[in-house]
Amino acid sequence: MKLSQVLNRQHIGFMFKKHWLVQGKRVPIDTGVEEVLRAKGIPVEDALEFVKEKPEPRERINIVGQYEQPLPLDQNHPDYKERPCYTLKNTNVLLEGIAQAQVITKTILAEDKLPQKIEELAEVVAPKTVHDGVKKAILSANVFDTEQKKLPKIKDPERPAYNFPRILGITDRRRNQILTNKILQLVERSSDTEATLSKYVVNDVECKTVFDKEDDLIQFQDVSNILVTSNKPLTHDTEKDIPFVEIPDLYPIKHTITMPPEHFYTETSKYPIRPTVSMRHPHTTWLHFNSTEVNNIYETPVTLPQILGRSLTHAFTVATSYAKQLYGENVKDLPEPVYINCIQTDGQNYHFGVLELNTLNLDGKEGATNVWYCKNNLKLYDSSRYFSGMPVLENYNPKVYGYINAFYNC
Template sequence: MRLTNKLYAQHLGWTFKKHWIVQSKRTPRDTGAAAELKKIGVSVKDVVDLPEHEAYCNQEKYLKYNFILLVSNKIITNLRLEAINGGKTSLRDDKTHPNWNLKPCHTFGNSNVLLEGMSQALLLTKSVEIPSLPKCIRESMDGIQISGLLERKVKEAVMASHLFSADQVKLPKRRNPLRPEYNLPRDYGIPQKRRVSILINKLLSECEKFAGRNINSQRRLLDQANFKVTVPKNDDLLLFDVNVQKIITASRPLDAIKGKYDSELPDLHPIKYTISMPKQHVYIPETIYPFGGNLNGCNPHTIFVNFNNEEVKNIHDLQINVSQFQSRNLLKAFSVAAARAKQLYGDLAFKNISRPIVVQSIQTDGRTFHFGVFQLNTLRLDNLEGPKNYWFHQNNEDLFQLCEYGSGKPTLEGFNKDVFRYICAFYSNA
């Protein structure tokens, strides 16, 4: 159709153009924010009038502060920070950084894994490995019977997360090891994080229906929780800064697992236990637990950890093996338990923990699940003698073998209902 004046008058391009013309003529007005700040004793000053600004500009010439709030001539908030040195968006990692520390720390985050896998994780956290789940979990699983209706609901949850979601984005590039330079056609589909999020939410919804109101009233759910804790070990400083996909909290903490377990810690000589943990000088030695200490129902119960092959990689670009996959689950559970211990006991947690902290952990990439239970008995990681932490875990379980469209029809093959039984047993455990 020819673009006439009448047609163009109703065109979106014309509408947006006129809208921007009108908006560009608006005069900024005083919002009254400065007057309100003066009432409470907060003065707003231009950054060019501050000696700190001149010192920064003369020293490195890469910072620009728009404005700073001052209380009693002390900087309390930096509202905006721009880098004007080569387009950088962060401070330099040198002694000019305000968070630079003389003593470096070894960090474990969301994207790195341990080189030696499980043996390195056990030595790092001073833990004893028990290759089976606790007795209470196994007994709870024996009492869970999956009906035909419930099994159909779980299958529908799997297909809804992997096939029926309306999210269609450009997926990461596929690589052929035999032809590394060849660009394969890009695929469109459901992003991995979206698949895991939908799957976990739907499975937990079925668990809530199965568990009943009494148990559900004692549970709280939170998405994308961040945990951070700093732990000393020998002459090293370990920083754990991790994120979990979902955390379930309970009104009362999980009971300590009965029984005594002891074994020799792995020997990695000549490799050090901090290998593949990046060392950095810029850090804040703080503890972050996403719930207040006095809040009711903030005890950690179960965490769900997302494993994405595109984000979690080895420093040498080799594929993640089973031991590294499982050790990542252990360290995530340890980080949550250690952050909770630091919140409850402060620095006294490094001397004595009066009541062990138990955290259940489930790691999945959308198909493979790894179940583990971590019990924190001590944070004195430098002494190989004395009490040790416990790590109970099971071998990896696949929820299904194949879930895709075949001949235009959704197909689910090799469904394993035991995975849902594990999740129900974890959720119902008290």
């Protein structure tokens, strides 16, 4: 209801307000009482002399709310530290992507190369019912799910001020959740009992790792959307004589660029599963790329190398937090390498990677390095949506399921 419309009409509340305004500015009228009293010899005193004293200020009541209020972020905060910590969260990406991730984590790359065992397992043909299940999962995530939430604004670069009607539909977060969980369920149900009995699956757990690199304190905070753990550490037979991509030189850029410095942090790493649990060894970690949530801090669109870099930093976070839980916070060269599988997806594209964590001594380029085997940009399907009112799934690629299955069973 527009106020101006109603003000024009008869409105008793408005009338009263105006009346108070007028009446509030009354000028006292000289009634002549003072003179009469003085003539009779009665002393007249100024009323203002009696109301001179100001009322005492009352103590503020500390209102205890229903919820605990967070402490103010200032120097008295228990987590406040003088030394800044360069922070990378799962909603941020590195400016130089995979190259910068290589420098920070001191990792060499084996591109388009996965351990032999995985490649062999990926060749195994899955039965038709399983592939039908995957197709159902894709359709369910993209078409048949009934979430109706606001999707990002549509922009036309030709006419950027034009407002399109806002579309309601399945958000990327929900789509990825449904798709990855359903595929994993299928993998588990069609795997051997031994494989499933030795594994445990948790959703949305946080990992954190803090480490020093060339006098800078760096922390990675990441959320593993699905973390598959197993009862014994994962191992791979890796080849050493493949053409590795060496650690690049980022000059003139420093490796901490686009990682905002933070003063509120704790200096301990955190692996979400406690050491008392027998099935705590990380096996495969799934990372979702939700395009509405992951951004550059400079508002430019996220590029492919940045997405690939995200895979590496994520696997590194989970692996180091686990290694630090295992060998202590200050471990440098690991007695035995820690392996971890990583699958990153935006629903359509899948990036597979295996990290071999050898060292946490990340200064310089010399000495032992970590190794990242990866196979990127595998498309699960070309498009899946409502196309002119009909559910559509185009060009399903069965190879991707093979790799997911291989990652689970290796």
